[in-house]
Amino acid sequence: GENVEQHPSTLSVQEGDSAVIKCTYSDSASNYFPWYKQELGKRPQLIIDIRSNVGEKKDQRIAVTLNKTAKHFSLHITETQPEDSAVYFCAALFHSASKIIFGSGTRLSIRP
Amino acid sequence: EAGVTQFPSHSVIEKGQTVTLRCDPISGHDNLYWYRRVMGKEIKFLLHFVKESKQDESGMPNNRFLAERTGGTYSTLKVQPAELEDSGVYFCASSQEGSYNSPLHFGNGTRLTVT
Numbered sequence: 001g002e003n004v005e006q007h008p009s010t011l012s013v014q015e016g017d018s019a020v021i022k023c024t025y026s027d028s029a030s031n032y033f034p035w036y037k038q039e040l041g042k043r044p045q046l047i048i049d050i051r052s053n054v055g056e057k058k059d060q061r062i063a064v065t066l067n068k069t070a071k072h073f074s075l076h077i078t079e080t081q082p083e084d085s086a087v088y089f090c091a092a093l094f095h096s097a098s099k100i101i102f103g104s105g106t107r108l109s110i111r112p
Numbered sequence: 113e114a115g116v117t118q119f120p121s122h123s124v125i126e127k128g129q130t131v132t133l134r135c136d137p138i139s140g141h142d143n144l145y146w147y148r149r150v151m152g153k154e155i156k157f158l159l160h161f162v163k164e165s166k167q168d169e170s171g172m173p174n175n176r177f178l179a180e181r182t183g184g185t186y187s188t189l190k191v192q193p194a195e196l197e198d199s200g201v202y203f204c205a206s207s208q209e210g211s212y213n214s215p216l217h218f219g220n221g222t223r224l225t226v227t
Binding site: 004006009034036042043044045046049089091098099100101102103104105 | 115116145147152153154155156157160167168171203215216218219220221
């Protein structure tokens with residue numbers, strides 16, 4: 001079925017350290033993987049995305065890696081800052097149905 | 113440009129009552145999606161409109177939920193009669209093209225509480 005698994009559900013890291021969130025997906029035909037950040041009381045917003053023709057993409061302190069063989073992808077945040085505290089959602093485009101399926105979210109807390 | 117707007121932001125209703133949620137997508141966005149998040153779980157897909165047509169409604173829980181997008185502009189999602197398990201945050205999102213070619217832009221959501 002259409003499924004995206006996301007781990008961990010909560011993550012607490014010291015300010016300045018790195019945070020990694022991992023996701024797996026079920027549809028081997030998926031070719032687009034966005035990541036959304038939702039701050040408290042606000043709307044989910046796209047922070048980075050990756051398409052299946054590349055294995056890694058970086059944007060300043062945020063990077064995403066994709067392993068199509070293993071059907072998993074990860075979000076890496078380096079040099080974490082207090083404003084990185086939020087819920088992060090991974091997602092995958094299920095090409096057979098052209099819809100975005102989301103993971104269950106990771107609540108990231110940055111300790112000062 | 114104005115973002116995706118949703119109304120109301122909060123709604124508290126009793127079991128058995130009816131509620132209608134509204135979403136105004138970004139102007140010019142043909143694709144409109146409804147999602148729901150129950151506390152601590154995933155943002156779950158409900159349905160997808162392309163203009164006024166339902167492209168995919170496979171995520172709609174049951175026939176108590178009715179979504180419309182007459183004229184291909186704003187959309188409404190009606191829950192009738194509401195049950196306790198319908199509580200959650202209902203998000204609307206829009207995109208200019210299909211999901212592969214253009215990102216989803218979300219609204220702030222409607223928090224629905226059924227008591």
